[in-house]
Amino acid sequence: MIRFIIRRLLWGALLLVIVLALLFVMFRVLPTADPAVLRAGRLQNPKIIAEIRANLGLDKSLPTQFWLYIKGIFLHFDLGFSYYSEAPVKELILNRLPATVSLVFGGSLIWLVTGVGVGIISARRAGSRLDRASMGSALVLVSAPEYWLGLIALYLFASDIGRVHLLPGAGSYAGLTSDPGKWLGSMIMPWLVVAAGTAAIYARLVRGSLIETMSEDYIRTARAKGLSERRVVLRHGMRSAINPIVTVLGLDIGVLLGSSVLVETVFNIPGIGRLNFIAINHADFPIVEGTVLLAALFIIVANIIVDIVYAFLDPRVRYS
Amino acid sequence: MSEQEPLLRVEDLRVEFPTEDGTVHAVDGVTYQVRPGGTLGIVGESGSGKTVAALTILGLTRTQGAQVSGRILFEGKDLIARSEGELRAVRGNDIAMIFQDPLSSLHPFYKVGFQLVEAVRAHQNVSKATARARAVEMLGLVGIPDPDRRADDYPHQFSGGMRQRAMIAMALVNEPKLLIADEPTTALDVTVQAQILALLERLKRELQMAILIITHDLGVVAEMADDVAVMYAGRVVETAPAQQLFTQPQHPYTWGLLRSIPTLNGPREEQLVPIPGTPPSLIRRPTGCHFYPRCAYAKPEHARVDPQLEPVAGSPEHHVACLLSAAERERTWDEITAKNAALKARSALAAPAESP
Numbered sequence: 001m002i003r004f005i006i007r008r009l010l011w012g013a014l015l016l017v018i019v020l021a022l023l024f025v026m027f028r029v030l031p032t033a034d035p036a037v038l039r040a041g042r043l044q045n046p047k048i049i050a051e052i053r054a055n056l057g058l059d060k061s062l063p064t065q066f067w068l069y070i071k072g073i074f075l076h077f078d079l080g081f082s083y084y085s086e087a088p089v090k091e092l093i094l095n096r097l098p099a100t101v102s103l104v105f106g107g108s109l110i111w112l113v114t115g116v117g118v119g120i121i122s123a124r125r126a127g128s129r130l131d132r133a134s135m136g137s138a139l140v141l142v143s144a145p146e147y148w149l150g151l152i153a154l155y156l157f158a159s160d161i162g163r164v165h166l167l168p169g170a171g172s173y174a175g176l177t178s179d180p181g182k183w184l185g186s187m188i189m190p191w192l193v194v195a196a197g198t199a200a201i202y203a204r205l206v207r208g209s210l211i212e213t214m215s216e217d218y219i220r221t222a223r224a225k226g227l228s229e230r231r232v233v234l235r236h237g238m239r240s241a242i243n244p245i246v247t248v249l250g251l252d253i254g255v256l257l258g259s260s261v262l263v264e265t266v267f268n269i270p271g272i273g274r275l276n277f278i279a280i281n282h283a284d285f286p287i288v289e290g291t292v293l294l295a296a297l298f299i300i301v302a303n304i305i306v307d308i309v310y311a312f313l314d315p316r317v318r319y320s
Numbered sequence: 321m322s323e324q325e326p327l328l329r330v331e332d333l334r335v336e337f338p339t340e341d342g343t344v345h346a347v348d349g350v351t352y353q354v355r356p357g358g359t360l361g362i363v364g365e366s367g368s369g370k371t372v373a374a375l376t377i378l379g380l381t382r383t384q385g386a387q388v389s390g391r392i393l394f395e396g397k398d399l400i401a402r403s404e405g406e407l408r409a410v411r412g413n414d415i416a417m418i419f420q421d422p423l424s425s426l427h428p429f430y431k432v433g434f435q436l437v438e439a440v441r442a443h444q445n446v447s448k449a450t451a452r453a454r455a456v457e458m459l460g461l462v463g464i465p466d467p468d469r470r471a472d473d474y475p476h477q478f479s480g481g482m483r484q485r486a487m488i489a490m491a492l493v494n495e496p497k498l499l500i501a502d503e504p505t506t507a508l509d510v511t512v513q514a515q516i517l518a519l520l521e522r523l524k525r526e527l528q529m530a531i532l533i534i535t536h537d538l539g540v541v542a543e544m545a546d547d548v549a550v551m552y553a554g555r556v557v558e559t560a561p562a563q564q565l566f567t568q569p570q571h572p573y574t575w576g577l578l579r580s581i582p583t584l585n586g587p588r589e590e591q592l593v594p595i596p597g598t599p600p601s602l603i604r605r606p607t608g609c610h611f612y613p614r615c616a617y618a619k620p621e622h623a624r625v626d627p628q629l630e631p632v633a634g635s636p637e638h639h640v641a642c643l644l645s646a647a648e649r650e651r652t653w654d655e656i657t658a659k660n661a662a663l664k665a666r667s668a669l670a671a672p673a674e675s676p
Contacts, residue, residue, distance in 0.1 A: 217424040223380055225439045225490070226412035229404075239429050315429060315474045 004311060008304045019296040020073060024066050027289045035285065038083050056080075079290035084282050089290040093272060099173060100271035103194060103263065104256045106187055111195035111202055112249060116242075118199070119206025124233065126211055135207070138200035150193045150266035157189065171268040190267045194260065198252060202245060209241040216240070243313055247306055254302025258295020325396070326353035327530050328377070328415075328498055333390035335369070335376050342603040346372040348554035349390070351629065354498060359524070359531040361545030361562065363538060363577065367599055369554035370534045374500050377532075378415060379407040394498075413443040416491035420503040422483035426475035432459075433471025436490050443494050458489040461526075462519060481512035488519065495527055502534045517543050538581055542566065547637075550574050553600050553610040556629060560638040570632055570640035570649050572615045575656060609643055617644060617652060 036053040037044070053059050057068055072078035079089035118138070122131040156162055158169025167189050174182040213219065214237050222236040223229075261273035268274070272291055279287035311317050335347035347369040354360045362370045375381050377392055377399065392399040394415065399407065419425040427435060436455035437448060444451070452471070459467035462485040475483055484504060491499060501520065505513035517540065524531055533544055541548055541562060549559040550571065558571040569575055576595035597614040600606050606613055608623040615622070622643045632638040633646050642649065 217419060217421060218427040220375075220380060221419065221425045221487075221490075222427070223383075224378055224411055224417045226408045226410070226442045227438065228408065236427055239427070313429070316476050 001311070005308055008307050012300045012304050015300050016297065017070065019293065019300075020070055021066070023289055023293055024069055027285050028065065028069075029062065031285070033283075035083070038283070073293070079293070080286040082279075082284055082287050084279075084284045084287075089286050092275060092287060093290055093294060096270055096272045096275045098175060099269050100257060100260055100264070100273065102176060102183065102187055103190055103260055103269060103271060104253060106191040107194035107198075107256070108249065108253050110191050111199035112245075114195070115199040115202025116206050116245065118203040120210060120233065120238065122203065122207040123210035123214070126207070131207075135204065138203050141196045141200035142204075144197065145262075146193055146197065147262045147266050149196055150190070150263055153189050153193055154266070170266065173267070173269045186267075186269075190263050190269060193266075194256070194263045202248075205244060205248065206241060209244055210237055213237045213241045243310070246309055246313060250302045250306035250309070251299070254299040255295075257298040258291070324355055326393075327356040327358075327395065328532070329353040329391075329393040330373065330377065331391040331393065333373055333376065333392065334388070335372050335381055336387045337385065338387065339603075344602045345554055345605065346386075346602055347376065348605075350551070350554070350556050352549045352556060352559060354530045354532050355546070356497070357524075357528055357530055358546045359533060359544050361541035361548045362532065362534045362551060363536065363541055363548060364551035365536060365599055367602070368551040369602075370551050371502055373551075374417070374502055374532065374534055377500065378411050378417060379404070380411075409443070412439055412491070412496070413494045414496055415498045415500065416494070416496040417500040417502065418484070418487045418491045418504050421507045422480065422487045423475060423507075425487060426483060428475060431472050431474055432478065432486050436471070436486075436493055439490050439493050454493060455489075458493045459486065462486070462489040462492075462523070464489070480508050481515060484508060484512075484516055485519065488516075488523070492523060492527060492529075496529060498530045498532060499524075500532045500534070503536070504533070505540060506535070506537070513540075520544065538577055550577070553605065554602060555610065555641065556639075557611065557642070558638075558640045559629070560632075560635070564635060564638050568635075568638070569653065570638065571611075571642050572617050572644070572652075573611050575653065576614075579656070609641075617648070619643075 034049075035056060036049045036058055039052050039056070040049050050059075057065055060068070077090055079093070081088055082092060085092075118134050122134050125131050154161060154169050157164055157166040159165045159167060159172075160169050162169065168182070168186045169189070172182070172186040174186060176183045210233075214233070219232060219236055222232045227236070257272075259273060260271060261277050263269070264271040264273035265277050272294065276288060276291040278284075279291070330350060330352050333347055333350045334345070337344040337346060350369065350373050352360060352362070362374075364370050372381060372386075376386065376388055377394075379399065379402070381388065382404070388400055390400065394410070399410065402410070426432065430438075433452060433455050436458060437451040440446065440451040440454050441448070446454075456467045456471050459471060464470050464482060464485055470478075470482075475486070478486060484507075488504075499520075504520070505516050508516060520531065520533075521544065523529075531544070533540065535541060545562045547559065548562050548565045549556045550565075550573065551557065552573050558565070558569070558574050560568075560570075565574065566578070569578055573595070576593070579593040580595060582592055595614055596616075600610055600613065606623070608625055609615070609618065609627050612618045612622050625643055627641040627643045629639045629641045632640055640649075644652075
């Protein structure tokens with residue numbers, strides 16, 4: 001098991017280097033605009049530009065630059081400085097991280113619980129009116145884009161512009177530690193919006209997976225043992241049916257941590273997605289590069305966690 | 321069958337599944353019984369309804385939308401009338417069941433010991449430690465070496481024979497009065513098959529339970545069963561004490577089954593005679609005798625009359641559902657056996673000449 005984990009971690013590190021190489025090419029080699037000129041702003045004289053170039057290490061050869069880049073990331077997680085505000089990108093991102101983490105973990109909890117719950121009920125009553133109604137609404141939710149759902153939610157329920165003044169609307173975010181009550185209120189709508197589509201996908205996934213599992217021989221054995229139907233479904237059926245859910249859950253959380261741009265923008269949540277959105281508008285490459293790297297890192301880490309959890313879930317994987 | 325009250329008596333059991341193509345008559349008026357401590361073998365091709373009938377005894381076809389009628393008397397009480405909760409108390413406790421493929425029948429993600437503990441605790445209010453001790457004891461009893469350690473293995477770490485032993489241990493952990501064994505040896509190697517059958521025989525004696533064994537293998541029946549019921553297309557076509565079934569089979573389908581198994585000491589020229597055709601659709605069944613389309617001895621009028629299970633003259637425990645007269649049946653079976661005897665004699669005469 002330890003060897004398995006170490007092997008996965010090494011693979012992750014290798015993957016990270018490949019991602020860094022791609023980022024390096026995308027943001028340092030390909031752009032035709034000279035970062036030093038961008039950085040100099042209105043102070044366009046050759047001496048200053050040369051000085052900035054030396055500061056940023058742009059006067060060194062590309063391989064040396066790449067080496068310094070990797071070294072900086074692995075040793076200090078050094079992401080450089082914003083062209084726009086000159087603040088360290090690492091700090092900017094770390095400041096924005098709590099909002100994004102709040103959004104993603106609250107949202108994933110909601111979609112997991114509702115998705116799995118609805119999926120189980122639908123699977124147990126496959127073909128019933130309840131099943132058809134929930135799968136029908138799931139289809140609608142899957143098809144609804146988040147930004148559209150977010151705008152509709154604000155239009156209907158926001159306390160400032162909504163038809164019904166129900167929940168705090170856009171721009172009401174407060175940190176969990178500074179004002180827990182306000183934090184909770186401000187996150188409810190974004191959570192529901194971010195969870196809706198994914199919950200619908202999970203419901204369909206759980207339903208299909210559980211229906212398939214319930215026709216397995218070992219379910220018949222569980223019933224023949226005299227276990228209660230509840231135990232048969234939850235302990236024997238779901239134990240197997242949950243595996244595909246674990247796989248997608250890890251990846252969905254990883255992806256969303258790196259790219260919750262739309263929901264954060266609609267609800268004006270000061271998270272990483274919003275930071276990225278602003279940076280793209282300003283051509284602030286170091287921030288875009290930093291957020292993209294972070295997104296890749298989340299996905300790599302999520303993959304490793306999924307693999308390890310999977311090994312615990314399925315004993316047949318563990319030993320082979 | 322005897323003056324003794326049967327442990328299980330299935331009476332005129334019908335199990336139907338409504339489907340889009342029509343109603344599937346999986347079990348069509350089946351009657352059989354198991355004596356306390358006795359073994360009933362149920363023989364038939366796949367799709368003859370033997371498994372569905374057995375699953376219905378435990379109420380396990382209810383979840384599949386089956387329509388069930390008739391009576392299933394276990395210790396005199398009708399199981400069909402029981403609620404799901406009452407049946408659950410019977411399952412795995414009074415009546416246990418083992419299945420054909422032990423790998424797919426054990427949960428792949430739970431340790432073997434845990435699965436036994438679960439069976440114990442479903443029916444006995446005991447601590448986990450007590451249940452575990454019982455599970456380990458049972459694994460030892462079915463011949464799993466080092467049971468305390470093996471209890472912590474997953475099913476995929478067991479061999480095929482070991483898995484079936486574990487299944488048997490799980491089924492018998494609450495000392496049921498009746499074990500239903502559905503093709504328990506079909507998925508196993510031949511050498512392992514014999515071990516499992518011997519194990520079942522031994523446990524049957526030690527735990528004083530009855531066995532209902534479902535098989536398509538007449539060899540298994542010969543080994544295990546006291547009584548036999550032959551099923552075809554959802555019906556019992558012949559039922560008899562095992563000895564009588566092998567010596568004086570009455571139904572052409574039983575003849576077919578007997579003639580399609582090779583014997584080791586029989587003459588090499590002995591022809592194995594397969595039964596022509598395939599079992600009928602259980603949705604659109606033939607009129608008259610269901611075996612009519614495949615029967616070599618059928619007469620045109622047999623396509624109109626539905627045979628009933630009736631006692632064979634002279635042996636009250638032997639029943640057959642066949643429209644041929646007793647004399648015709650006796651003559652035909654005699655001809656078949658005489659032909660084989662002639663072949664056997666010829667090969668016996670030829671044998672010394674071959675050997676130096």
